[in-house]
Amino acid sequence: METVKVTIDGREVQVPKNSTILAAARAAGIEIPTLCYNEDLDVKGMCRVCVVEVEGSRTLQTACSQPVSDGMVVHTNSARVRQARRVNVELLLSNHPQDCLSCIRNQRCELQTLADQLGVRELRFPHRVRAEEKDISTPALVRDPSKCILCRRCVEVCHQVQGVGALYPVNRGFDTTIAPAGGVDLGSVACVQCGQCSLVCPVGAIYEQDHTERVWAALADPDKHVVVQTAPAIRVSIGEEMGLEPGAVTTGQMVAALRRLGFDKVFDTDFSADLTIMEEGHELLERLEKGGTLPMITSCSPGWIKYIEHFYPDLLPHLSTCKSPQQMFGALAKTYYAEKAGIDPANIYVVSIMPCTAKKFECQRPEMTDSGYPDVDAVLTTRELGRMLRESGIKFSDLPEEEYDDPLGISTGAGLIFGATGGVMEAALRTVYEVVTGETLASLDFTDVRGLEGIKEAEVDLKGKKVKVAVAHGLGNARKLMDLINEGKADYQFIEIMCCPGGCIGGGGQPIPTTREIRQKRINAIYRADAGMPLRKSHENPAVQTLYKEFLGKPLGEKSHHLLHTQYTKRVKYPEKAAEV
């Protein structure tokens, strides 16, 4: 690799050619403050916070975008640099609301942190905020454009990573705002509610619809039997929200914490993930045998579901009819569990802890009431659970490890790996292989489908019958597979798609920051936890076996169809078609 020599603050460093000044400085152990910069996204150079002095340059340069050249001499900490950075942040603050104390991002705001770090101690400029109303039109997300600092990270992630493009800069100058097309609200356009925008927003301009108050109210209601389910990805991310290092597996502490919050039963979405494998695995086998629509595509990810409904409505028959594990759980909690525990389902309140904002959208879909009630009553993201735990004063890392409750808390490693991209596929293969061949798998690890590569492929030999599968995560990758299907070039039988990069561990409701590096650590934690599980195949889950024996009958049976399967809605790409083009 060709390298160049640069001098930064008097220190000489050898860095790869074409490195940015920012990367070179970091290699030299020198931290340059940034704001619009995000290590996983394209460089924008919008905010001018990372300016540095380059000898021979008349003006200050943005370290995030300026490549180094051989012999370059850079000063990152001169009086001129400090002054410019501070003024730039002061200008950002001059039209930023000053309600930091009650802001959702208070103490977790990149702008606030910078203002402190750069020594902004007075607001010298006249204060004028763009008067824009909050957009609360979607069930999952809140937009507060008055707080927006126009860094465009959300635009980038929505367009480049997800290929959705719900938001874009509108107007110019002081009137610039990041908004959907046509001056309408987010609920009127083809936004999939994935919340990746809320993960990258440096301030409180986009965040999750808050369900914590309704959950506190349910917990305080003596007539309510409040049960909670935890998605696979939460156990490897709630620790971060509570101050631990990324990649910590905190299943036992999380269960203990939920009990201390006052939940009557602590159950596990991993249980219904195992159940999903039973239903979806048999659905795949049925489609393979009877010539159903192939490739069959997974249906666990509600952002993905909304995406295909908007952008590829003609491909809906490819989706598995299985509800997501969250919704299967809700439907069973208010039927099977209610019956077993002798509790009136009207008094059962189901809370989900999800890494996902789109789950808030999913639970209020009109078809998700097969139990006779809303199957799931409230969805808390990892961030919201963190807020509740902090409010309650629970010392998370000091908690003892506790076990989930029976019966909906019993699960296998196969259910657990749903949290990582490729996990549903791997879990399905573990079961389908053994069901079809009647043989025990020598190795349970289908490593081809693991990891952060955008699209992964594998082929499995089911006793002479070859099944080709593909896995995509991030909707930009999903789009590529959908286009292949449309062109007739997708020779797969089964496809797993997760809306968010990395799968659920990288969901829009996860701790901030969620970078590629952190995603990988959470993925590693998922597979570490799987390897430590006594049972690692869904069909071996004893609680699922009992459920079929006592209640459902058999996979794809009548009761399953009623409670565990669903249908989809064709949606349009644009809010309205004007009469004339």
Add this chain to the structure above:
Amino acid sequence: MPVNSATERKKSLRQVIAEHNSDPGALLDILREAQEIHGYLSTAVMEEIADQLGIPVSRVYGVATFYTLLATEPKGKHIIRVCESPPCHIRGAVNILETLQEVLGVNPGETTEDKKFTLELTSCLGVCGVAPAMMIGDQVYGNLTPERVKEILKTYE
């Protein structure tokens, strides 16, 4: 001039996009030509362009709202652009604007009720030698006085 029938307009727009090989890089040119065909960029026109170019409509809308010469609302038959740059300001552009507001009965950004005129402000027109200046459509007028403005408007009766 806007093209007359809806089918013709649709055809012309498709033609424009085809001439640019449906290249998203040509978005600005396509928007300009689409506006010539339709008079302004309606939601439907922007959605059509987005579909043909394979880009999100939010991007089309973002570009359309960035440039003052592109309009996402219907405009009057004649667009009056009064220069508000410093040379024109010093030479009395404010009086010119006031006269126009008085005669037309609209504020900058608004269109007269008879849809004849839209009044707008513009940055420098590059004719500072004859400041204060304005444009009506493609025609530039300089050395303006309130009296001359009234005379000019009469020629658009």
